[in-house]
Amino acid sequence: MNFFEHQAKARSQSRWIIFAFIAVTLLIVLAVDLIVLVFLAAHGPVMDGANYVSQGALSGIANRDLWANNTGLLLTSSGITASIIGLSSLGKIAALRSGGGKVARDMGATIVTPDTRDPLRRRLYNVVEEISLASGAPVPEVYVMENEPGINAFAAGYTPADAAIAVTQGTLEKLSRAELQGVVAHEFSHIFNGDMRINIRMMGVIFGIMVIAILGRKFLHATSYRRSSRDNNAGAIVAVGIGLMAIGYIGLFFARWMKSALSRQREYLADASAVQFTRDPSGIAGALKKIAAYDHSSYLKGDAEEVSHMLFGSGYRQLMFATHPPLEKRIERIEKRFDPGEIQDLAAKLRKQEHREHAEAIIAQEEQASKAERKKSGGLFDFENMISNIGNPDMERIAAAAMITASLSEGISSAARSLEWAPEVLFYCLLDNDPELREQQLLVVVKQMGDISEQKLRHLLTAHGTVQADQRLPLLEICFPNLKRRPMSDIENILETIDLLAAADKRIDSFEYLLSRLVKQYMFEAHSPNRTKLHGSGKLKDSVDELTKVVSVVAAHGQNSKTAAGLQAAQKAFRAGMGVVDINHTNLSFTDDWQHDLDKAIDKLDELSASEKSKVIAALARTVLDDRKIVTEEHEMLRVICSLIHVPLPILNEAESKG
Template sequence: MNFFEHQARARKQSRWIIIAFIVVTLLIVLAIDLIVMAVFAVQAPVADGVNYVSQGAFSQFTNPDAWIANSGILLISSGATAGLIGLASLGKIASLRSGGGKVARDMGATIVTADTRDPLRRRLYNVVEEISLASGAPVPEVYVMENEPGINAFAAGYTAADAAVAVTQGALEKLSRSELQGVIAHEFSHIFNGDMRINIRMMGIIFGITVIAIAGRKFLHATSFRRSSSRDNNAGAVVAIGLGLMVVGYIGLFFARWMKSALSRQREYLADASAVQFTRDPSSIAGALKKIAAYSHSSYLKGDAEEVSHMLFGSGYRQFMFATHPPLEKRIERIEKRFDPSEITALAAKLRSNEHREHEEATIAAQEQQRKAEKKKSGGIFDIENIISNIGNPDVERIAAAAMLTASISDGLSSAAHSLEWAPEVMLYCLLDNDQALRDQQLMIVIEKMGDISEQKLQHLLTAHGTVRADQRLPLLEICFPSLKRRPFTDVEKLLATVDLMASVDNRIDSFEYLLSRLIKQYMHEANIPSKTRLHGSKKLSSCVGELTTVVSVVAAHGQNSQSAAGLQAAQKAFRAGMAVADINHTNLSFTDNWHEEVDKAIDKLDNLTSKDKSTVVAVLVRTVLDDRKIITEEHEMLRVLCSLIHVPLPILNEVASV
């Protein structure tokens, strides 16, 4: 199952959750109406002076006229119950709109920044950043649950742009680098497969249903106070209503937990399989699961984990019914077919004697990455299906390529990109023109819009590092993103306005300037209003042929020197090859000087395609780029950013490729 199939499956599960929630809510409403009617049936004969209360109550309860007579109170009861559940659920979901970081902070987690001096946290941040860059997704916020000695982790948020990844202190200390990479890859699969949004909605649904049980307890508490303070003939009815609400609420909670369990267990199997595809090393995630078992189910959290249990890498607490995770042995057996349970006993003994062996492995891994960074980049052999299959599941070569790319960035520039104070200037630094006269105009714009301190920082970056390398611009932007998210939105708006002015200083906008502006605007918008972001829509590609033609024409033209006759022929050939993938017989590309405005409109429409049709769009773009059997930096940037704009995280591609 590839990225697009996972997305489609997540969408179906979201619909199933909503339908199930409506059904459970209606059943709860009906049950409470029956309780209210029963109370009225018992009370009415007494008020009328009937001698045989039980017989009068039964006839009142089964009499249609009685239901009609009490229809007003039943409507109020139904509306109040449905409204309470709905508002409580929506309120809980709304409280999580701040993104994955809000969930992590509510769990008591502490943010990890790129400038941390703790070697274990630095290793964690590096692993998250490498997988993000390799998969073509913005780097999520990284958190550590400092007071949790167990081995666990979770990913939260609405989209990749507002995602957060959190691990426990126990995971940092007890897992090797490869095992930690397996756990993070597992959590990234939840990000790409749309599981995070399902998890947040499930939290809201369970909270809404729980409110009914809470209301019942409040009723009982109020009744006990009234009975102790005064005589009240209606206290029995209030007690009955309170008990009824509690019973109905907990029965609804029973079914909600069953629903959560049914969804969560299968998704954990899928995430485990995706993690193996990420790392191409089954022993990495299997080793993490074995260590949890060896430490006697050490994934349990000290804090209350029931609400977020379905989001965790392992079980957050001991569950006797409706477990949200499959048994550890079953998960390991699916990864390693020859797994022997006796391995757990042997591993437990080994861990007791050497719990800190993982630090040495991290050092060896870092040295290995450094050696890879010194090797000359070489082209690989790719086909379209292989590239599509790596979306959401970058293989070990992509992760190694990301490590090489980050290693090529100087330490000073990397530190500035990770810094909260310097990230805006690093982004503007990526826009500085090679022409001295145009660069001076851009610096004047920075002074006017951002202030002289920002201009001085840019001058420092220029003096220390020269103008930025073309292949480092997009990675630097992605590295800057976590720090930019933490700045006030007013600062971000001012920064975006400065970007637009700097890009247009020469009265033309090149591909990178357009892509940078468009991508950062989308990232920041989604990070601030994640709940309004849709990862896919319902449109068909047949209704967007014109928009696809526009985008493919721009990609084909930017991959060649379209000003020359030979370049124009090559662009035309690439355009036809790409459109043929979608079985669209367009003979001529369409490219104008105002291409960025046309692409803006086209992207907005293509973003509303179904997951299946988005996979076709990506295949068309990749085939267009690879038609001449090589990828230049401008094509690579455009391809990855265009995919990001339609919410498809395209992994890093090699500089030269074959089809």
């Protein structure tokens, strides 16, 4: 199953959650109505012919007159119960709209900043950043649950732009780098496959169902005074409270069943995806074995009920409806020759080596520098496997991402990961090579951002010169986590400054357009994740004109289309791309106003279903690779367009495109 099929399945499962939630809500409404009838039958007279008589609760609820005389009350009770459940669920989901960081902070997690000096946290951030850059997704916020000694992790959020990955302190201390990489890759699979949004909705569903039990508990607490004062109705009120609690916990029983039905299979899929990411089954298998060897050390000290379906391993001991498959089953799917006896051997070994593993983690900070010395390996880019690689960056992509980050100078790298310097790094990427024009841009920065910001820019220029073209997009992705942490007023000013810097030379080149468009979308999704749809239900046959415009723009930017030879090569690439989707357009459509055309076309293509987007990506990839080479401008445009339609494209190397 590839990225697009995972997205379609996630959408289907979201609908299943809604239907199941409605069914459970109806059952709870009926149960509450039954309690109301029991209360009325026990404490109210019932018409028997021309006379009112009192009778037992259980026998009374069978009386037709009781139902007929209290129809309005029952409808009111049903409406109130359904409204409490529905509004509570929607309220909980709305409370989480600020993104995955909100969930992590509610769990007591602490954010890991890019400039952390702790070697274990530095290693964690490097792993997250490498997989993010390799896969073409924005770098998520990274958190650590400091008070949790077990091995566990989770990913939360609505979209990749507002995602957060959190791991326990035990995960940092007890896992090797390869094992940590396997766990993080597992969580990235949940990001790519649409599981995060399902998990957020499930949290809302569970809270809504639990509200009835909470109300019942408060009902009992409120009647304590009545019982002490020997109120004659106290017994009945206590019975109502107990009934509401019972109904709430029966609802929770069904909610746990829903979580189990959804979560277990997706955990298997995430494990398999993690192996595809890293091409190293021993990484994630080793993490699972250590959880087993430490006697199910994935359990959390805090209350894990609400987030249990989001975790890498079981958050607490579950006798029924476990949200995760048994550890042995998960390991067997990864390692076919797994022997359960290995767990006992590993447990004995870990007791002897635990202190040694912590010491090894200290040298993790040296790994990034060593990657800068590696030589880039060649290789033929396999066009036919491109779709299957989306959402599954292999070790070669992760290594390429590590080399890109290692190629950045220490000063630029530190500035991009700094909350105070991140805006200036973005502006730095837009500065022109022409000194005269660059001075005009610096005046724009003074006017918009102030003289301190301009001084920072001059420092970056003096220390590092102008930025290299192939480093601009990675710098944007590295800056993003700190940009979205700034106040909204700052973000609006930064976006306006970007537009003014791009327009300083009276023309907008492809990177200036792409930078502005991508930053705006990332910021919008980070601050309004609940208003973002990752995929729609559109069909490509209804968006042929939009596809034509996008493929035309990519083809034209891959060649010097102002010359006869360049125009001929662009036309050839355009036809090759459109041919992949069996659309026989003979002429590319490229105008001077291509930015406006591309804006409208991308918005329409973003409304396509996941499976239809795979065809768009195939057409774009074939267009770019038609001449068997990728220039920086093409690479930037291809990756950004994919990001704008919510498809994370793995990183490509120039060496990979030669054949």
